[in-house]
Amino acid sequence: MFGKTAGETLVDLLVEWGVDHVYGMPGDSINSIIEALRKAQDKIKFIQVRHEETGALAAASYAKLTGKLGVCLAIAGPGAIHLLNGLYDAKLDHAPVLAITGQVESDLLGLDYFQEVQLERLFDDVAVYNQRIMSAEQLPAVVNQAIRVAYAKKGVSVLTIPDDIPKFEVKAEARKTSSIFVEPEISPSSTYLNQAKAILDKARSPVILAGKGAKHARESLLAFAEHMAAPIVLTLPGKGVVPDEHPYCLGGLGLIGTKPSYDAMKKADTLIMVGTSFPFTGFLPESAKTIQIDTDPAQIGKRYPIDVGIAGDAKTTLDWLVQHVQKQTDVSFLEELQQEREAWWTKMEKEEQDESLPIKPPHVIQALQKVAQDDAVLSVDVGNVTVWMARHFRMTHQPFIISSWLATLGCGLPGAIAGKIAYPKRQVFAICGDGGFAMTMADFVTAVKYDLPIIVIVLNNQKIAMIKFEQEVMGNLEYGTDLTNPNFAKFAEASGGIGYRVEKPEELMPAFEQAIRQTKPCIIDVVVDANVAPMPAHITWGQMAGYAKHMMKELIEEGKIEWPFQ
Known part of the structure; x- marks a missing residue:
């Protein structure tokens, strides 16, 4: 680290953290960083994109797919501004991303210089960590901190680096820290597990709503569903948590969901939310006993009233419940919804086979x-x-x-x-x-x-x-x-x-x-046909009335009928 420029040190630290590629576009305020990437291209690849928004969206997607840090790079001013949309995507979907942006040279800050934008203020809302590098000696510790926080908080870290700093040598007095993040294991409290057990022992028509937080726990989720004779409904980010054609899977929920999922929620007396903070609460049961399992305590009860919250890993929690909750022997509720599911798939297959x-x-x-x-x-x-x-x-x-x-x-x-x-x-x-x-x-x-x-x-x-x-x-x-x-x-x-x-x-x-x-x-x-509407699985009276109103307006506009009140 010592004896190298800050730009070279930045790249070395990225490599230490396991980063093997960066999305970005070269430019004047990051050319020293680009040069460091060029020298290290056998270890880390620079993917030149044609628009920085694509770079940020690709970094977010990479993080969502792999769980690894996605990294994007942009110049000061317009390039940094272009990153925002992709960074907000990462923020809202809890993906660890590092954005590195250039800035005008340190002695030009505050002079309204060419392409100078107050980047710390710009990124303040999107970032879990947002820091301007003040010196070459500060850079190593701040880079480690930024990446560690992005992983820990599953969000966006932004480093703004004035154009002169990557050229300076990192001297021996630079603070040493570790390029390491330790993933915690979150174990559920026995108090809340037993409260959940008391509810589940009395459940007669339980439904599971699984989100992306259950993706690592597929086998445990299926074992729990079988134990409870409970159908599984999926959020959109949770699609693929269990196979769509698995007997316990009813498909998605909401305007893009399925009719059996909608009906399951209407009939449920118990709802078990696993790894999701589902926002469209109008599709959830009106009076069911509700248990929510999430590793983030801040998400529990955030959008929907619950009876028991369990802050813990989905797999660990579900495995405990399978071992301690009474097995559900009445499978009539599940079988009723499975029959609905077969009817739904028949309807979907008819649409899929339409060759008109x-x-x-x-x-x-x-x-x-x-x-x-x-x-x-x-x-x-x-x-x-x-x-x-x-x-x-x-x-x-x-x-x-x-x-x-x-x-x-x-x-x-x-x-x-x-x-x-x-x-x-x-x-x-x-x-x-x-x-x-x-x-x-x-x-x-x-x-x-x-x-x-x-x-x-x-x-x-x-x-x-x-x-x-x-x-x-x-x-x-x-x-x-x-x-x-x-x-x-x-x-x-x-x-x-x-x-x-x-x-x-x-x-x-x-x-x-x-x-x-x-x-x-x-x-x-x-x-494709522009007139095939993505009709909801359950159509409300308001939607029907609105569409009828639209059709009436269209006919009047085309002169096919006359407005009766003239």
């Missing part, structure tokens, strides 16, 4: 299902495409990433880039709508540049289709949702990749089968 024109989005997801391997990485963008994937793709062991709490459009492609870097030997798919893909499509060339053979599926309906549906349900006429798109297949070819344009159902499977054999990035541009 224009191509229906569920039919595209069925094609993906046929070619995706059990360990394929699925990076799903935001919009109607989220609904189609949540309902129609039946996961087994595939990693599934999405911008969950921020729900930012454009996350699909950066997630796929990160997925291929994390798992180079696996299939990696980005499943996007045309609106979401267009937001970050410039970085398709990044996949080409770094030989990342991802497959981007674009559901192209020339609409911001989810917003169209929302407007109609409100009773409004559609406005501002039309899109003018390029031919995305030709864009892929112009970028150095491979493109497939699919306009007919019979072209769909050949395109998928060819794409998975390619060694270059591919785009499958599928022209």
